[in-house]
Amino acid sequence: MDYIALEQYLKGIGDQNRLRILTYLMHESLCVCELTELLEMTQPAISQHMRKLKDAGIVSEEKRGRWTIWSLNVRHPQYPVLIHLLSLLPAPGRTVEDLIKEGKKVMCDA
Amino acid sequence: MDYIALEQYLKGIGDQNRLRILTYLMHESLCVCELTELLEMTQPAISQHMRKLKDAGIVSEEKRGRWTIWSLNVRHPQYPVLIHLLSLLPAPGRTVEDLIKEGKKVMCDA
DNA sequence: AGATTATATAAGCATTCTCTTATGAATGCA
DNA sequence: TGCATTCATAAGAGAATGCTTATATAATCT
Numbered sequence: 001m002d003y004i005a006l007e008q009y010l011k012g013i014g015d016q017n018r019l020r021i022l023t024y025l026m027h028e029s030l031c032v033c034e035l036t037e038l039l040e041m042t043q044p045a046i047s048q049h050m051r052k053l054k055d056a057g058i059v060s061e062e063k064r065g066r067w068t069i070w071s072l073n074v075r076h077p078q079y080p081v082l083i084h085l086l087s088l089l090p091a092p093g094r095t096v097e098d099l100i101k102e103g104k105k106v107m108c109d110a
Numbered sequence: 111m112d113y114i115a116l117e118q119y120l121k122g123i124g125d126q127n128r129l130r131i132l133t134y135l136m137h138e139s140l141c142v143c144e145l146t147e148l149l150e151m152t153q154p155a156i157s158q159h160m161r162k163l164k165d166a167g168i169v170s171e172e173k174r175g176r177w178t179i180w181s182l183n184v185r186h187p188q189y190p191v192l193i194h195l196l197s198l199l200p201a202p203g204r205t206v207e208d209l210i211k212e213g214k215k216v217m218c219d220a
Numbered sequence: 221a222g223a224t225t226a227t228a229t230a231a232g233c234a235t236t237c238t239c240t241t242a243t244g245a246a247t248g249c250a
Numbered sequence: 251t252g253c254a255t256t257c258a259t260a261a262g263a264g265a266a267t268g269c270t271t272a273t274a275t276a277a278t279c280t
Contacts, residue, residue, distance in 0.1 A: 001198040007126045010195075014120030015268085016113045032227060045269060047228055052267095066226045066277050081191060085120075088111040106226095125238085142257060155239060157258055162237095176247050176256045 001077065009078060012056030017041065018049050019089065022072065025059065026086050028096065029071035037104050038094050058082070067106060111187070119188060122166030127151065128159050129199065132182065135169065136196050138206065139181035147214050148204050168192070177216060 001009075013019065020039055024030055030038070035046045050070055053059040060073045072079065099105045111119075123129065130149055134140055140148070145156045160180055163169040170183045183189065209215045 003126045003129055003199060006129060006195065006199060007124055010120050010124030011267095014117055014124045016117045017268090019113050019116060033225090042270075043227070044229080044271085048268075051228085063227095063277095068227060078195075081194065084191065085116065085188075089113060089116060121237095127238090143255090152240075153257070154241085154259080158238075161258085173257095178257060 008056050009058070012053055012058050013082065013085070015049070017045075018053060019086070020092050021046075021049060021053070022058070022082065023086050023089055023092055024096070025070060025072045026083065029062075029069050030096075031067040031069050031106055033067070034096075034099060034104070034106055035070075037099055037102075038092070038096070040094070119166050119168070122163055122168050123192065123195070125159070127155075128163060129196070130202050131156075131159060131163070132168070132192065133196050133199055133202055134206070135180060135182045136193065139172075139179050140206075141177040141179050141216055143177070144206075144209060144214070144216055145180070147209055148202070148206070150204070 013022065017039060021035055024035065024038055032043060032046050032050065035041075035050075036043050039046065050059065050061070050068075054061060057073055057076050059070050062069045062071070072082070076082070096105065123132065127149060131145055134145065134148055142153060142156050142160065145151075145160075146153050149156065160169065160171070160178075164171060167183060167186050169180050172179045172181070182192070186192070206215065
């Protein structure tokens with residue numbers, strides 16, 4: 001890993017909202033519309049964050065029907081470091097359980 | 111550590127030039143004018159990087175005569191993570207040995 | 221086919237970042 | 251005391267960042 005790649009990696013995870021996204025993805029894979037609900041942000045904002053994370057190799061996407069399911073790229077060389085850092089953070093305010101209660105959890109694998 | 115603090119930390123180390131600075135400091139403490147020579151950057155640019163690193167608690171300073179000696183803050187909670195990340199990087203082009211050869215190494219503790 | 225849903229992308233704007241040059245403050249030396 | 255050295259800070263320019271709104275694309279449903 002050279003200086004440019006490490007800078008890109010650290011800039012990729014060095015943002016409050018992307019850290020919140022990664023905290024969610026640490027527990028389960030989620031689609032864009034679920035992240036939009038969880039973070040209470042607009043859909044384009046989420047998509048742009050995901051692209052940045054993807055460019056840094058931190059997450060991977062899987063198209064399933066209309067949805068794009070995002071998950072942590074467990075094959076990233078610094079995946080263990082990422083998990084360590086994310087484990088320092090408190091649980092985010094809105095949980096996936098809240099989504100389920102509100103009937104907003106997507107069941108795209110059904 | 112909350113989301114804001116982790117963002118500040120990652121932004122602190124998420125810059126090519128600051129990574130180069132930290133790579134040098136991993137081996138030995140250095141003053142501003144030495145870093146200016148090693149990185150081939152202007153003195154204010156170095157000072158501004160050091161302030162950013164200091165604000166994030168990543169480095170600590172010690173005034174000695176005319177010089178400000180900077181070192182890694184080994185008491186930072188994420189110091190082990192930092193060392194791990196820095197160890198991924200190749201050795202920088204200009205070395206402290208080059209400085210000595212050129213007679214530019216400061217001996218402020220003499 | 222037409223309408224709906226999920227997502228990506230483009231353009232615009234405000235903020236932040238990182239450098240530059242200029243200047244100020246403090247220390248040590250002649 | 252006067253001067254050189256070291257460093258910090260301020261102000262400004264240009265690029266990058268992260269949002270917004272608007273629009274395009276693709277898949278699904280009726």
